[in-house]
Amino acid sequence: MFYLTLVICLVASILITPMVKKLAFKIGATDKPNQRKVHQKIMPRLGGLAIYLSFIIGLLILRPESTYAIPIVLGSIIIVITGILDDMIELSAKIKFIAQIAAALIVVMYGGIQVEFINLPFGGVVEFGYLSIPLTVIWIVGVTNAINLIDGLDGLAAGVSSIALITIAGMAIIMGDGFVVAVASIVLASTLGFLVYNFHPAKIFMGDTGALFLGYIISVLSLLGFKNVALISFVVPVIILGVPISDTFFAIIRRIVNKKPLSAPDKSHLHHCLLRLGYTHRQTVLIIYAMAAFFGLTAVIFSQAKVWGSFVVVAVLLLMIEVFAEKIGLMGHNHRPLLKLYREIRYSTVKDR
Structure with a gap:
């Protein structure tokens, strides 16, 4: 039944996406080209609705048993409604931020999904206490926005999210977490069905409906798979999401260095930089896919390493x-x-000779 459900989700997504495309044009959920956009014509967004509907179909068929199921769905409803409205009328950043916090609070307060403590590698425990709720909310909102930020090229966010979901599902299989395996696999199948229409040249964008939903569900699933564990293991979801997290981190650094507001848009994200180096649209996406796969593989190696080995992996990765x-x-x-430091050291070495 599990594999049949995944096939149904994949097919449902493939069949629903063209209908969502027509709906997007009818309700005005379109993306117009501008100086920050890569595409050159008006494109329908809202494609994430097809992913979400296929996801719900999968949940209704498989019915994975867990106390987390209902809170996750309730939070996702808030996220998807927010995404649909934003794809139609472009909500302010403040409204979207409030909606994301509300969705996060549902899974944290009602679902009980919290990072309450971490076991230190050399003994001892760090109890988060009252900080467990805000830290968990920050993680969910942060990852949700990180996925949204990389949604800049055809198939980019869908592909990177799929690779993250594969890694999360694989790690959940190792740990025997059936619920995370089921939900991650359902979302993966639904996303791959949409990717048929979203890979370059895209016929439809996922929009904020898709980017916010994928970011939300990935952030929650990664918490379920790795919460209340050793500090070393807690780093695993950060590595899995290395591409969107590092892109977001460097975007923050870039804006601080350039003395610009953190919310200021620019064309210096990872995919923009690769395009400027001369790579084609498709090559850029495939390069970032390879990077996401590398992070996923590194996360698996890291999870199996001894304490000192894991420190070496992190140091080399950083x-x-x-x-x-x-x-x-x-x-x-x-x-x-x-x-610059490397060039100075190299110059000094050559000069001394």
Whole structure:
């Protein structure tokens, strides 16, 4: 029944997406080109509605048993309604932020999904106490927006989310968490069905309806899979979501360095930088897919490593991310501290010879 449900979700998404496309044009949920957009013509958004409807169909068929199911669905309803309205009339950032907090609070307060403590690698426990609720809400809202930020090219957010869902489902299988496996697999099948129409050249965008929903569900599933565990294991979901999290992190750094508001839009995200380097639309998306897969594989290796081995993995990973970000100009062409340090050391070495 499990595999049949996944096939049904995949087919449902493929069949529903063209209907959602027609609906998007009827209600004005379209994306017009501007100086920040890559596309050159008016495109229907709202495609995330097809992903969500297929997801609901999968839940109704499979009915995975868990006390978390109803709170997750209730929170998702708020997220999807917010996304639909934003795709139609472009809500203010404040309204979207409030809606995301409301959705997060439902799964935290009603569902009991909280990171309450962390076991330290060398003994001892860190109890979060009253901070457990705000920390969990920050995680959910942060990941939700991180997925939304990378939704800048055809198939990019859908593909990166799919890779994250595969990794989360795989890790859940290892840990024996049937509920996370079921929900992640249903969302994955629904997203892959939509990707048929969304990969370059896209016929429809997922819009905020899809980006916010995928960010929300991935953030919650990653918490379910890795909450109340060792500090080392808690890093796993951060690595799994390495692409959207690092892109968001460097966007914040970039705006601080350039003395711009954190909410200010720009064309210096990961995909913009790769496009400027001369890669085609499709090549850029595939490169970022490969990066997401690399992060997913690293997360699996990290989870199986010993304490000191895991520290080495994180250190090497952080160094690689920083060097790559400086190479492609993710923080701006003038902000390259490690590369400048390397050149100075190399110059001094050559001079001493």
